[in-house]
Amino acid sequence: MSGPLRLVIFDVDGTLVDSQGDIVASMHHAFAELGAPAPSHADIVGIIGLSLDVAMARLAPDLDSAAHDALVEAYKRSYMSTRAQAGAAQSSPLFPGTRQMLEMLGARRDLLMGVATGKSRRGLDKLLEGHGLQKIFVTQQVADFHPSKPHPAMLHAALEETGISARDAVMIGDTTFDMDMARAASIATIGVEWGYHPSAHLRADHMLNRWADLPACLDQLWDAAA
Known part of the structure; x- marks a missing residue:
């Protein structure tokens, strides 16, 4: 060499x-679980790559830190469930x-x-x-x-x-x-x-x-x- x-x-x-399909779907699920308005598809795609805590703060700036934490956990549950059902390679x-x-x-x-x-x-x-x-x-x-x-x-x-x-x-x-x-x-x-x-x-x-x-x-x- x-x-x-x-x-x-x-x-x-x-x-x-x-992975954007599962990310967008899991974001929608998380916001629905909290009863918060869902961000647009474009806004969700725009935060892909950020850590989840930073992403949630950007997507829901009017919510407090406790709500952001709840969104993170709801997102993780949805994403892991989707991945488990489809398999990581297909998901x-x-x-x-x-x-x-x-x-x-x-x-x-x-x-x-x-x-x-x-x-x-x-x-x-x-x-x-x-x-x-x-x-x-x-x-x-x-x-x-x-x-x-x-x-x-x-x-x-x-x-x-x-x-x-x-x-x-x-x-x-x-x-x-x-x-x-x-x-x-x-x-x-x-x-x-x-x-x-x-x-x-x-x-x-x-x-x-x-x-x-x-x-x-x-x-x-x-x-x-x-």
Whole structure:
């Protein structure tokens, strides 16, 4: 292997898996359980990627913290029930080409892979188990142990765990939260076109419209930084 070891960090919801159907349905269920007006579909999709406590405060700014906590718990119950009935792989399917891309990058000796997600530890474990991806990511940063995106704590932890410098890392995601988090950590950004925030809002260093283009994109990004 020549050159430095690099780290590719992925967001999960909206980047690797399409989970918006279950997220929107579980949000509607949570608000209905509390008898609160349901947010719009667009508003719910707009908070995907945030930690649940921050998401609820944004979706229901007129409710107090106790109501936000109740919404979080109601959402979790609904989401876990839906996932248990359908199975994680069917509930949150991989976007086209994701598995092939992960296997291809996993075979490279010059790269490590990680995730930084607003999911809980339990939620990420269930998802990775459902898709058989438990051994793919050497660093896994979740909402349980960090401030919500776009705070850079998740990325700082990923760099520390792997011993890789920020200049040799890249964050791949679909939301402004991912991009702002990466910029705050001085990490390069790649946005995906198929996610939950409009691609024009991301202001990423590079954009992808299919996973097959990722290897060339990584080479271009790091060649330019050399």
